[in-house]
Structures are given as structure tokens and as C-alpha cells.
Amino acid sequence: MKGLLQIELFKLFKKIRSWLGPVLIFTLIIIAYPLTVEYSTSELAKSFYSILWLGSLMTIMFSTEDIFLEDYLDGTMDQYIVNNISLPLIVFIKIFVYWLLIGVPIGILSFIFAIAFTSNFESSLLIGVISFVVNYIYFAVFSFGNSLSLNKGSLLSSLVCLPLVLPILITLGKFITALEYALNFYSYIILLLGVLSIIITIIPFLISFILKAHLD
Amino acid sequence: MINMQFESLRSLFYMNGHGIYVWVVLIIFLMVIIGLFLFYKIKINNFKKENNEIN
Amino acid sequence: MTNDYVLAAHNIGYSINNTKLFKNINFEAKKGESIHIKGSNGSGKTTLLRIIAGICSSSNGEVIIDEEISKVMVGHSNALKDYLTLKENILMDGSFDIKDTNIFLESLNLKNKLELKIGSLSFGQRKKASLLKVFNNNSDLIILDEPCVGLDAKTQTYLIEFLKKELAKGKTIVYSSHIDMNLDSIEVYL
């Protein structure tokens, strides 16, 4: 388990464009956003959150494109099965590693940008935490989509994933409203954590079933 | 309970200004049904034709 | 059926979209025996090997392999990462370290390529690198899909000699090859 984690981490780390690229694109989206609207701080803060959520959504969608494709094409996945390595475990590790190298930086950046745009430290900290959780959910969902459409391009996977991430986006919107009007927002955090715990357990098995079918 | 609601053909088509919407929806509705039905009918017929030619 | 068979296949068939690729394939192999799967292009040799390796499942019939047995497989795709060096690729496999591999690296002329990225190696060199898995294995069952493709004559002889030694040690080999490898194999035609 530990060995596998190290290997996957090493593999992704060495592919610099696969993890640094998405983080840079996310940064660019957020930096470009104020340039597209007329300058006024209050206006900026208003739709900052939408840009933030959509930015991380798009970035993660694009970054998971070859999460399984590479191993599938070069035969590494065959080797997993021949060597009796548990496929759900590999899937779990892969998602975790992607989250670690892409999701966590995006979460930290969200926190920094939230301070810059809203200049409210406490709510920005919450945004950062929520971003960690939501990014993991995004990674899991888009990995599912990409495992379905494995070598058929990301158009299909985005079609498949849109209905799945929609409830998350709505929850995020609700969370932001609660945050802005100082309502009880903890219930949303608990809700998202609940979704996260379900997704962490189910998605690896689902994806490994699909990958196995791809190899058939 | 069951009464004809329109006195003339003209008022039936016009429906107090709402006729256009109702009739357009009806046409699309029928088109989808007929389209689906014909789609599979033609496909099955083509299949059978090819099947008979081969055998 | 006696238990000394390492590998037994009964009535294996495989079909895609209800079209049969092959059917009724039967063979059995004991320790120290090898099986040569023959057939024309597209007859399903690779698929059969993948079924034996447990990657695919067959449409009918069954392959019986002792669960205790460890397998090693080298197929068309060599499971090497372009963006890593040869050394990193070898270390990533986990099951062996550089020291044990040294002899093979020398005989395969890969010793001075260790620090190069796989992306910069030639096709034959990559093939050799993927065969390292076979040279340095403790597995009982060796599955090879066209191992000689892209290898020079010297390496081919080296590989065949090595496989003969492995057979003598009591291992089982299943392979497909267009070249006769002189392993006294049981032949299976698709």
C-alpha cells in the first residue's frame, strides 16, 4: 500500500505538466476574472465565488483526462491485474494522489484568492476547507466519467459528469449564501463531508469495475 | 361535463390567441410519435430485406 | 484430471458482438512444459494470452490456473513510462532491485542507458527493457506475446537460451511467436 502510494505519487510528480498545468490554469482563470468586468471591488466579490467553483470544476475536469488512460494504453493496467494488485486500491490511490498534487494547491490558492477578493479572513479559511473537500469530490466524479469514456475523449465524460456534479454546485451556492448572510452554514459542510465519505468508499469499486470491463 | 368549447372552426384554430401554441405543440407531439414509429419500422424492414438477400 | 497441471484450458471460446473469434480451445501444461500459440493475424492470439493471464474473461469455457501460482507477462504494450528513466522504471516495478538486474542489463547492452528517459530509447531497447521483467522473475508461469519482435539476433538467442533454462527449472511458458523458438512446445492452433 505504502509502496503503491509512493510509486503513484512519484509518477504524477514527474509528469510536471499534468499537475502544474492545471494549477496554473486555475490561477489564470481567477486572475483573468477581474479583467473581464468593470473595476469595482464590491461587484468583484459578488460573483467571485461562482468563478472560483467553476474554475476549480473546469480545471479538475481537464486535469483528470488521462488519470487512467496512460496506464491503460501502455499496459501498466494489465500488469496490475497479472500481479494481483487490487484495482480498487490503485484507483483510490490515484485519485488521492491527484487530489494531493492538484486539489490541495487549488484549495490553498482558493483561500489566498478569497482573502484577496473578500478581505475576510474567517470566511476565506472556510472557503479553503470547503475547496479541499469539494475538489476531492470533483476528482472522484470526473475520474468516474473519464473511466467510462476512457479512450473516447473528454466530451463524453463531461456529458456524463454534468448531472453528477450539479447537486454539489447547488450546495456550494447555498453554502455561500449562508456564509454571506451569517446563517448556519455548518450543515452544508456536514452535508458535503457526508457526500465525500460516500464517494470515497463507492467510487473506487465502481471505477475498477468499469476499468475491468475496458480490459475485457 | 363534455361540451364542445368552440363555436366555429375559426375559433378552434384561434383559441383566443393561444391556438398557435397548442397546435404547434400538437404537431411536434405527433411528429415525434410518428417519427419514432417509422424510424424503427423502416430499420426493421431494411434488416429483414438484407437478411433475406443474404440467405 | 490430475493436479500436476499448472495450466489447463477447457473449451475456451471468445466472441465479440456475438461473432466468434475462436472456440473450443483445449490445452494443458505441466511444469517444465511450454505452449506455443499459433495462428494468423487477427485470429485472437493476444486475446487468448490475455485470457490466460486473467486480464480478459473468456466467453465460454474456463482456464484453470492454480491460485498460488505467480505470473509474469510481457505483451505488445511494454508498461514503461516514457517520462521516467530506465532506472526509475525498473525500480518502480518493486519486485526487484538494480543489483539483481545488473547481469541482464549488461548482457542486453542496457547498462549505460540506465539514466536515459525511456522516450529516448529505440523500439528494440524498449522491448529489451520490458523483457527485464521476465529475466528477473520468480514466477511459475511466464506469458509472452511475440517476445522476439524488434529484437536483434543476439538478443533473440539470449532470450531463447534463457527460456530453455527456465523450462529446465520447472517453469511453465505460454507464448505466441512468428519465429520458431525451438522450445519443444505443445502447439495450439487458433
Added chain:
Amino acid sequence: MFKKFFHQFASPKTFYFVSQKIFPYLFWLSIVSLIIGLIWGILYAPVDKVQGNSYRIIYMHVPASFAAQSLYMMIAVASFIFLIWKVKLAAYVVKSVSLIGASVTFLALISGSIWGVPTWGTWWQWDARITSTLILFIMYLGLISLHNSFNNLDKADKFISVLALVGFINIPIIKMSVNWWSTLHQPASITLSSKPSIDLAMLYPLMICIFSFLGLIIAIVLRAIQYEILLREKNKKWIQSI
């Protein structure tokens, strides 16, 4: 025992001939009652006091939305059967229903949208129901395009049924969250959902329309499954002798 019975009944051959017998009855019965329902609804049902005659779209719109949801239910059940018992016929059902479901959902969307013009004065409203129907449409499209992108149909069957089941679990979640979300906005003065104490004279033709349309769609589904059977099993002897 159950499994054996199930496999025999669900053999494509049996299904083909049974459905061949059922089809004409179901088809003509549904056609006749649908025509009765539509004529009753459009010509004889009383006018709605608030919406005027435009409400008559309900006799097409509601059957379509109802069928759209029932068909997804059918897909979910079939995918479950396919994944658990590996019944091939169930996979054919999933494949053939997804196209019909998409067209019916499209019908529901477009009729709702046209209905919106006289009642809301706009083609599109981010109303909870419309949004979830749109998502349903996207889900159908996802199923269709997923199945079409694979040459190996056995694989495609597995993927499409996994996706359909995941989508099925997702449907109530989407409905709930979309409802929850649309409370942010001003509630629309007239929604499709609130039919203020619908008159029986309106309700009867509506019921007829709903069930006869569903029957008609199921008849077409039977045809679609027959086509799928022919296509997939064309090497079988019984098909070559048809």
C-alpha cells in the same frame, strides 16, 4: 429455479415472438385512446380560468414528462437486472429505451417551453421542474453517446448500465437539490406543478392521454427492442429464417 425461469422467459427469441404478438393490440389500443383523449382534451375540456386555452398543452406535455420519467425507471430496472443476472435482453432494453427516452424528454422540454410563452411570457424559466427535466435529457444523451462510442457492444452494455444506475440514484438528489435551489428565486406566479384543484372534466382526458401515450411509447419500445435483438443476434439461426 427462479433463475432458470427468468432466463427462459428473457431469452431474446421468446421475447421477440411474444412481443410480436402483443404489439398490434397495444399499439392500436393506445392509438385509439390517445386520439380520444386528445380530442376530448383539446376540443371538449373546459377552458382554464387563469391560463385560458393555452393550458390545453397539458394534454401533450404531462404525458410526455410522465413517460420520460417512467422510461428512465425502466432503464434503471433493466440495468440492474443486466448487471446482477447478466440477462442480455435487459441490456438491449437499456440500449433501445435510451433513444426513445431522449426523444420523449425532448418533447416534454419543448412543449413546456412553448407553454411558457403565453403563461410566463418567456421561453425558458429556471424553474425547478424544467431544470431537472433538462438534466434528465442530458442524462439520456449521455447514455446514447456512451453506447455509440464503443465498437464492442458487450463493453458498451456494461458501461451504459453502470451509468444508468448511477444516474438513477442521482435523480432524486438532483430533484431535491434543484427544488432547494429554486427557492432562492421569486416563486413563479403560475407554476406547472401547482394545478389549483384541477377540474374533473380536465382530469379525465388528461389521465387518458397519460396512459395511452405511455402505452404507445411502450409499443414503440417493443419495436425498438425487437430491432436491437435482430441487430445483435443476426448470426443466430432463428433470425436468419425470419
